[in-house]
Amino acid sequence: MSTTVISRGAGAALLVAAIGTSATACGADGNPLAAHPYDATDQISFSGPQEAGKKADPDKPLEVTTQGGDGRITDVSAMDATGRYVSGELDADGSRWHSTSPLAASAHYTIRVSTEDEAGRPGRKVLTFDTDKPKGQQLLNVKFGPEAGTYGVGQPITAELDQPVKDKAQRAVVERALRVDSTPAVQGSWYWVSDKELHYRPQDYWPAHATVEAHSNLENIKISDRMRGGKAKPLKITTGDRVVALTDAAKHLLTVYKNDEKIKDIPITTGKPGFETRNGIKVVLAKQYYVQMKSSTVGIAAGSSDSYDLPVYYATRVTWSGEYVHAAPWSVGSQGSANVSHGCTGMSTPNASWFFNMIHEGDLVQVVNSAGHEMELFDNGFGDWNMPWQKWVQGSAISSGADGVRAQNKARLTPQST
Template identity: 70%
Template sequence: MSHSPRTRTVVGCTLLVSALGAGVTACGPDGNPLSAKPYDAAGQISFNGPSGKGKKADPDKPLEVTAESGGGRITDVTAQDATGRYVAGELAADGGRWHSTSPLAAEAHYTVRVSTENEDGAPGRKVLVFDTTRPTAQKRLTVTFGPDAGTYGVGQPVTAVLSEEVKDKAQRAVVERALKVDSVPAVDGAWHWVDDKELHYRPKEYWPAHATVRVHSNLDGIKIGDRLWGGAAKPLELTIGDKIVAVTDAASHSMTVYRDDDEINQIPVTTGKPGYETRNGVKVVLGKEYFVRMRGTTVGISEGTSDSYDLPVYYATRVTWSGEYVHAAPWSVGSQGSANVSHGCTGMSTSNAEWFFETIHQGDVVKVVNSNGDEMEPFGNGFGDWNLEWKTWRAGSALVGGAADVNRPEATARLRPESV
């Protein structure tokens, strides 16, 4: 019984590996491991890129690598630019053609490594190097990540604000795929499109305490849509502090503060009275202000009426942009722990407010339960991101959203004015 040359090569390799051990795993057409060095497949491979000195490829066109007739087949292709970004692609089942499935970047330098196999099973390789041209359009989409670099609480979302609107789902997928969030330890997280120009990223659960979060964009030079290309973005690094969660029970007029899931304090409080009830739900601390002047006119209360006020407020921890705070309220100490008498804020004694002010940090979590107020808006009045269920959050992603979760709350929230 006769064997083809390729069959003999395979049998010879198998016997040699068995005899010499797993360290020898390749051999050439003649069965000799010393001939395993891949041959230059330059004459067998062609591609649709530039072929002259100084010439550049059009990033609008997909990259194609083709095996010449009778020259064997392509077994693998990797295309990577000088910044380390890979180009996704598909290889035909017969190994005759590979083409890119993700866009090339403009003004980039690419190295393409092509692995081949001839009719005898011998490996070959070819390296292609080329540059891409500037985009024909000069309109660039830039990304600004937030918050500022620093240390934050476990509830802090990452934000990405775009310089241009992106409405098309396919274009959103290009943008979102390029926005990278890495954390140590790793988490299960996703981007959510708040509107056409803003995305938020959060994990399924709160960030792990003491995690490091790094954010960067691979969008620079990538085509997003007709006449729109990605621009540069400044990377961001955040450090997560202790897990601080404050839970206010409006029905029992009490706030319980936890550090790393251990109770560290319980504080008598007062929350919003009828008509000014405090919002239920999870809020993320936006900042702290030692002194704030609060006036009833900012919420539509006329001066001189029984509800009017103009008060100096100290140790004010902000949880909404419209003016909901946790703060010192020495005028209501008699009601703290027993009745809700505020105009929407959470009030406590000056000493307790000072302790809270020193303990809490931006990005920490303040949760209100058992209030008759509205639910905290997911977006637009602070960070209510955690009030969306995980499946609904994922539905707001252009990459991982599922058809069953397409409905989500409106991105534009109804704001309530400043209150005490």
């Protein structure tokens, strides 16, 4: 272990140790210190390896300790050249600070140490060191979703991992490095949908006309003995108006709200007995002007009284298993009075055209008072908003009770219902 000792004339000293490294002090000419805090530039000594170019082992922790007995540490800041801070803990008596988050490999770190002597005089020291390259480890790559663009306020942020992460401590390392920031700011949390997928959402929907940015600080961070973080392309999306389509299956009515103001009532038909529309909050997944809907894709045999093969227009998709809001000119006589569909929400062609042009991916369709089952949380679209917030945060690896259970709802990717 190599160390850097910083002392002041009165006898108190600081020991700054990057385990397995030789730290390099900033020169006096480049030292950005105020005139009043004392500096120990003339009292620096090194122990341990002195070879030129020696670098720290990124798998070892960083420590800052005091020596001499009459001084204490008041603050330590460690940050790499990309702006990633190292988390740490300071002992109550100010005698020791140690890092609690891993260092990155192939990184350049700057340590800023603040001290105080018995008389309350402040001391300052700035040190730098480099960490070694990663050795023989796999990289965990992250892909954020959706694609960059403008979405409705219900659009979750997703993070897809190219390798599974099962261990809770390893998940915590990954999750702490995945950042989502919004303007205006809102409270949010990641939820581990599976070993390879996370979703991020706020407690409530995103604000209208917000900017949401996701990025990863995981590059070269140790996750396990055989895995480090890889690069990840950052993501930036914006939100549009707050649009919610409230579908009352019992009243056969869809009411559209824009920024909490009702703008249109539309007579509809939803799923008939045996094909009831799912209850719950759904996020618009896609819009398709034309879809050829076939009953065989949802398990209805050809020749059955319920079979169909229809061209459908103005189709707004809300589940991967084939639930849409779409034009249904064949059921206009039942719209507003009866439920006769195979699970989709049908409306007249003029109303479907209006709805199609007004709605956007990420907007919300909420179904109430249907006899159908509840919307799946995952795997059949985005049912994320149906999970209560207190349960959602338990799906985080850095909260208490973080063993989130993945909903076992496997959905087919291509079927459609009418």
